[in-house]
Amino acid sequence: MTLLTAWAGLFLALTLVFPAGAAAAQPKAVIPETTHDFGEAIQDQEFSHTFTIKNAGTAPLKILEVDPDCACTVPSYDREIAPGQEGKITLKIKPYSVVKKFTKKTKIRFNDPDTPEAVLVLTGYAKPIIEIVPSHIVRFRGGLNEEHKGEIRFISHMSEPWEIKAYETNIPDKIEVGIKAEQPGKVYVLTVRNKYKEPGHYAGKIYLITTAQKRPRLLVRVFADLFLASAVNP
Numbered sequence: 001m002t003l004l005t006a007w008a009g010l011f012l013a014l015t016l017v018f019p020a021g022a023a024a025a026q027p028k029a030v031i032p033e034t035t036h037d038f039g040e041a042i043q044d045q046e047f048s049h050t051f052t053i054k055n056a057g058t059a060p061l062k063i064l065e066v067d068p069d070c071a072c073t074v075p076s077y078d079r080e081i082a083p084g085q086e087g088k089i090t091l092k093i094k095p096y097s098v099v100k101k102f103t104k105k106t107k108i109r110f111n112d113p114d115t116p117e118a119v120l121v122l123t124g125y126a127k128p129i130i131e132i133v134p135s136h137i138v139r140f141r142g143g144l145n146e147e148h149k150g151e152i153r154f155i156s157h158m159s160e161p162w163e164i165k166a167y168e169t170n171i172p173d174k175i176e177v178g179i180k181a182e183q184p185g186k187v188y189v190l191t192v193r194n195k196y197k198e199p200g201h202y203a204g205k206i207y208l209i210t211t212a213q214k215r216p217r218l219l220v221r222v223f224a225d226l227f228l229a230s231a232v233n234p
Helices: 003-017
Strands: 035-042 047-055 061-068 073-077 086-093 100-110 117-127 130-133 137-143 149-156 164-169 175-183 187-194 200-210 217-227
Touching (some): 047 061, 047 117, 061 073, 061 086, 086 100, 086 117, 137 149, 164 175, 164 187, 175 200, 187 200, 187 217
Parallel strands (some): 035 117, 137 217
Antiparallel strands (some): 073 086, 100 117, 130 149, 164 200, 175 187
């Protein structure tokens, strides 16, 4: 057998084992759903959703990294998915971590050369257990001869009834405070009136003591800038 004949035989054998044009095995990540909307829910609950990851390739798919944009998002996931199989990535947002409209993104890195990265998105609207309307701040600005009054509503989204049973303030010489039940066990109204008769600025706090176990105290801030009548209406 000549050397040329030997090389030809080796080439034929390699061709049979590794056919020309045969592609190397590689993973292929397929994510049917990348966004989940929780809709409306109360902020004291845990928000949890599981995403499915499919491996449509011919080699194991590895999840190299799961990187949430917020420490409030806790991931758990399958680190390796066999060819033709499915894996899971579960993302959980801790209770009281989000309020009102929210969007949380989590970046995923794979060993898939064609899809090395993907982003999973959680959205929703987290209703506070006690909603404060319009806000927790009362502002007074104007002349001393004007009536300065602010109202705040506290709306419960809890299943059990609650009430505001008392209040404390560090500026009792400057404001009058009133509390009434608009819907007993559900909605309460706080009224704050200025009673200070000197020009200038003051700021203070009102603490509301409630029967709600999850929100036993609520804070309202008061800011005032009062002027002599001539300073406001020259």
